[in-house]
Amino acid sequence: MEQKHESVIIKFDFPGEQTVGEITKVVGLVAAKYMVPIIDALDLEANPRSSKTGSVTSDIQESIETDPMIFPFKTKGILLAASQYERLERNRYKITPENRSIEGILDGGHNTLAIGLYILQRAMEARGLAFPRGQKTWDEFKTLWRQNTDSVHAYLEALKKEANDRTLDFYIPAELLVPRDPEDLACVEAFRRELLEICAARNNNVQLPVSDKANQMGYFEDLKELLDARNPAVSDRVAWKTNDGGDIKAQDIVALAWIPLNLITPVRDGNGRTLEPVLAQNIYRNKGGCLKQFEKLMSSPEVTSESGEGYKHQLKNSEVKSAFQIAAELPELYDYIYEMFPALYNAAGGLYGRITAVKTLNEKRRDLRTPFGGKVIETVSPDGYIMPLVYGLQALMENRIVRGRHEICWNRPPMEFLHRNLGKIVQSYAGIFSMCDYDPQKIGKNPQSYVQALSGFKMAMAGIL
Template structure:
């Protein structure tokens, strides 16, 4: 699904209650499963900061539905919905239209929705082998769509008539619907929509909503995502549990190699200058890198609200130039990852005999680069690689117009000069006892790597070596 308007959905509440505070109305009550299913038919989890996946949480919910359905509504906090367009009907019914499914829809309760949907699929399909293969929401959605005829037949057999009771789909689900107090007032609706993201994030705090999930929700990753090679972008878990195996934080932390050169740095939405993370945090504290990235992208100097007022759009040419460089960093990381052991051995070292390296390279372990998946000779500890990747800062320059660019082609430079850089860099490995944790966390590692790249750039005559 995308950010288009859905078909109107009628939600029938049992024992509804209403509360209004500062322009936002909450309608809450119990909804029978048979009246909840149209929501599953029509909504995905775009508005939820994370996608749901099958696990102990969904297993416990399904067990409760199957074994203690009468107690189920008191064991779960249920599902939170948000919609800016609604109409009150009679008999506890509310007609809602989800105007923008990236902002409105299921704000919290994705695991409940997944568990309820899986329960219904099991009832409709029986012991279908496809059910066991469902691990992620996207897989559930695919099976649900494929099974609509069977679900429709089961719903008819189970008795989904308005006044029917006692069927398999009569268990109750706690549902909260938040709407603008006056859906006809554009100012009230705009304020309501502006509040939805913060409400959504706050309601998801109990599952430790990651900073990258919220940043993705705002659209702060969109430009970097579009600039990355598609083969890499498609592997990144931009949204929690969406199936990618590369963590967004791994990509965002590397983005600070060029972003750190922005001068002056923008101020965030609170008026504070955004300081770049210390280099070693690219290795040891990626959460800090993501948090600072979110602050940077929230700056009014950097992004502005789009016409819908929710997603942010990049307007800074300076930041865009840095993100173009950032989009190359995963491939550059993999180039260093593949070639560092070769350079180390060419200088007379025995890379495979380093204890930390030997532990990562038993015969049973496959050897692939992190981002591209290319085959490599060795798996390498990240603590050895990140400082050298940071050292590529020495090949960058801050131009007079404020943009960031390479002084020379970084891939060609690595092919020609990495061995000379490694010769200088490995001087500190012995004092650090060849411990990648010490190398990766040591400020000296980053300073030495940067100096090595700057020295080789000057020797090559390809740049001024002013990249830091």
């Protein structure tokens, strides 16, 4: 069935148009009351960041309350884009975003959220409804907005009858990007190709985090799906883009993914250069670097291709996908090692609870849980102690040919192997602690820790331990 594209009419005051190349920019001011149809119709799919309430939205609302006349000069406003549009009378533009992943509200999510909440609160209170307090994400706001749409539109009608009520007459700066000629398919395609880079450059006037851009490009999609199929409770907690609501960072998942990804057949970037694997210690000490290397990997023409939906890319490399399948299992394996490590360290002759880093961490942490699954445990551990052992799982992986294709596979069931051998591996690995003065930072950043852990797994596999 053909997808229906919802249109929205934007009413500008003092508009001007600028055209350079294939892009036309409409610049003007939009009265707050005309933000209602924009909020009704649009979401933040095209914005690399989600918005949530906080000091930024509070400052915006305070400016509206105290200086509504100069508010448009204190904010950069909102940035909109649509590949299909129509000029109407009275400075109105009818836009029809066709691909919501790159069209709609590109920037100004916090402004839109703050103004939307400002309008919604007054609309609800005008009807005697209690406005719920507390922090809100964009999704929570939109749910509340939809539940109270009748109140919002009734409030607008009431304002029309009150000539002296200028509550929603303040202006918001607005920019609208459209193709120079919406009837020219080549022009429209060129326009769409430029949108994500424009969005990345304009969003909040700061560098767009790598994770937000990777998410917008579709580089996380297969990893998301596989993690969701394997462990939806963990998947739901991952913040794939800024302010997404999750408490697990995307870079934590990506860092783990490099354990199997380091075994894939080398691929080349768009310039023909071979992409280097990630150093073992960098999955702990430089997760940002892991994320940047992940973006380079996923942008390789040998790994992904454009899907035809704006900037979205599709994974075409089956070897990388097989590595993702293993990566989806690693949070569960990480949690098991994390939970078992204190007791196994003690069984190997150590006094885990007396280590200063362990004692300090457990005194500060009220909620003692595993990092990914959130299981309640007796003792939490510094990640620097655990990550080398998780990296050691690479010994249980291999690159083999399956049905004529290279795939990254387990050479034995990993959880079963850990149940039988983790104690012996910890006993072998524990010697690194005294060498690094029991400092989790030194252990996590020391290449020898990963060599020791990997060696322990291999010796256990060979029956030497």
